[in-house]
């Protein structure tokens with residue numbers, strides 16, 4: 001009999017891809033679906049980045065293999081960008097470039113976590129963290145993000161989770177799925193704990209440029225943190241480049257060397273011409289990103305107001321990313337059931353809060369990477385379908 005590895009049982013997929021597949025099935029049957037499930041900008045990659053890519057494609061230097069952690073000139077440029085934006089000097093050999101930010105999450109947890117090691121994770125959170133920790137035999141210890149605390153990490157609770165087996169803390173600010181931003185005070189307290197207990201911090205900052213209030217703060221910039229931080233960022237969200245598959249990590253040089261081996265075994269390297277296009281993206285005009293963020297802000301206000309107008313629904317205003325995370329516990333149904341009901345009954349594709357962990361129970365996640373018109377239609381359909389449950 002054929003059998004598969006037990007490691008497969010420990011991998012967790014993204015709920016968004018499952019719901020998208022079901023939504024497409026319904027569309028194939030002729031149903032109209034409003035897509036609020038998938039986390040990717042509905043904007044196109046800025047033209048100047050595409051033009052740059054064509055230019056690099058025509059240059060034979062960038063259509064071959066590159067070193068596993070990236071082309072030297074790209075690593076230098078990304079390091080320069082991080083030095084400028086995070087206010088801490090970074091050199092090229094502290095940068096690893098990968099096909100998407102997700103690859104850095106997986107490779108760094110593979111490089112850091114041994115069987116039985118514990119990793120502190122926010123919950124609800126992007127599912128890749130828990131998946132990678134479990135896959136390598138690590139044990140996740142969750143710190144709930146609580147709505148009444150503005151979805152901040154409860155640092156006192158976090159500290160109580162630390163023990164002799166704790167290896168790392170994962171942070172994600174702005175957060176998927178809550179849109180919450182960690183305050184400087186929280187980051188400082190986490191940095192203190194990480195230094196005291198000699199822990200790694202994986203700081204996922206992929207939404208660092210999609211912020212509506214305040215400014216992005218990175219734990220990487222705090223004293224004593226550079227030597228223990230893996231900072232993850234990428235191009236998927238800021239430049240609407242999800243399909244290009246380009247991300248990077250900033251970490252101590254010796255960790256880059258270990259990760260290089262993992263990347264070498266998995267991908268060999270990221271596309272050379274895509275890595276080079278990333279330089280143009282980082283240092284080119286930001287008009288289109290700013291326009292996109294301004295549009296997201298309008299949609300955020302519309303979706304949050306609209307959700308709060310639906311009897312039984314309560315939604316905080318997220319400060320970053322492009323997700324609304326309404327509380328729907330008043331309907332007395334499991335979130336998974338509600339998400340499926342809204343898809344099947346109302347043709348609104350969205351995610352259950354539990355797609356991001358057990359503390360997502362009682363919530364739904366809606367991506368507002370869709371037009372205002374579709375968002376309004378989705379809200380109208382939700383209002384009608386949810387009214388039937390009351």
Ligand SMILES: Cc1ncc(COP(=O)(O)O)c(C=O)c1O
Nearest residue numbers: 039100101102126176234236247
């Ligand atoms: C928090 C978070 N980190 C990482 C990623 C993955 O980004 P990439 O497309 O660069 O792999 C996502 C994508 O949804 C995300 O939400």
